[in-house]
Amino acid sequence: MGFDREALREAVRKHGKVTRVVIAAIRGSSPREVGAAMLVWDGGQSGTIGGGTLEFQAAEAARAQQDRSRLSRHALGPDLGQCCGGAVTLLSEVYDAEAVAQLDPEVIARPVAEGPMPLSVKRLLAQARNQGIRPEPQLIDGWMVEPVHSPHRQLWIWGAGHVGRALVDVMAPLPDLAITWVDTAPDRFPGTVPAGVAVVPAAKPAELVQHVPRDAEHLVLTYSHNLDLELCNRLLTHGFRFAGLIGSATKWARFRSRLAALGHSPAQIGRITCPIGDPALGKHPQMIAIGVAAQILRPARQNDLKKDQSA
Known part of the structure; x- marks a missing residue:
């Protein structure tokens, strides 16, 4: 506040x-x-x-x-x-x-x-x-x-599809989040973006990871499984406070295998949360967004962040 x-x-x-x-x-x-x-x-x-x-x-x-x-x-x-x-x-x-x-x-x-x-x-x-x-x-x-108010948490949302748009609509009003929204081209974003959200079109989004603060949080939900995989790979190499990946148990099993083949240990791969949100709410984009917002804002998550900041 x-x-x-x-x-x-x-x-x-x-x-x-x-x-x-x-x-x-x-x-x-x-x-x-x-x-x-x-x-x-x-x-x-x-x-x-x-x-x-x-x-x-x-x-x-x-x-x-x-x-x-x-x-x-x-x-x-x-x-x-x-x-x-x-x-x-x-x-x-x-x-x-x-x-x-x-x-x-x-x-x-x-x-x-x-x-x-x-x-x-x-x-x-x-x-x-x-x-x-x-x-x-x-x-x-x-x-x-x-x-003077300044957001304490940097959240990077990778992907401006239906779920990405729903997430931004739900989370942009929250006072402690500074949101950076990334996709591959300007026309991937809606015409109107909530105030305070930084829109970053990038032909090669994964190249941006090296410039992201290591204490940032990430939600990966692009239109491409290959791009999702590359973002996860770059994030594991770079470092992060939290990383969530949209997807099913089957998708995550394949990603774990591929990330292991890229040299990441099971402990490292386990730092990525997949699936994200609350499956019980359903698969409608707004339902996913509500579940994801609750997941990263719930008190237990806040306590984890405080421990990280004091470490």
Whole structure:
């Protein structure tokens, strides 16, 4: 979670003035966590702070807002008739192109009322600059502090067929994934690609593997079994954090044999996950995409990633 500066910049470019509403603090139960935010403009909005009535009223107030910055507190039960029973503090800030250009590239700290920067905030900023410790989003001593959002996981999707398109549609909105999408030619991709997805047409996709970070994750699902095999071979030689291959048990048995013939050990080959997703959901592209997304995002998978990062 963090301050999505790029999404704000794009919204301001398209819509002019945009009000960003962020959950600054919570007490008790809340529909979303501190740092959850939405962008609101005349005639539309994006993102969510959750809560149904809370979000509706906050969006209406944001469109009518005249002040540059406004802090408001909401008791979810008594005020809004919601079941959470807690209370949230919202910070609503109006941005234009000039304001966006002045945002810090790493940590955004600003007062919600007049006053000098307190020592507690100075310490958080010093830790971010000198030790690389990203602060949690928080309202502290009259200041709102948020790290600038940057995806922590690099996901490479190899193949822009039906399943590749479904995967991108399902996974592109997820905040912690930076997606690179590869296929053999520009016309393999749809005319409209979700924001933030890097499209890479390459006549020889396997040649790109040598340039991919070794801690990236991969989903291999091209139109060609030969290309799938070559990608698996290159990935095993290069290194990866996770690699999933679409296919049946029969396809995987053949691939294991061929990868072994190329010199890879059973332990190395076993690092590739095949098949991917949840076969019980069916073979419709969207069903496959939902199963694959759940597979790589489930808590056990997250724990594995944390262990890898701390090793």
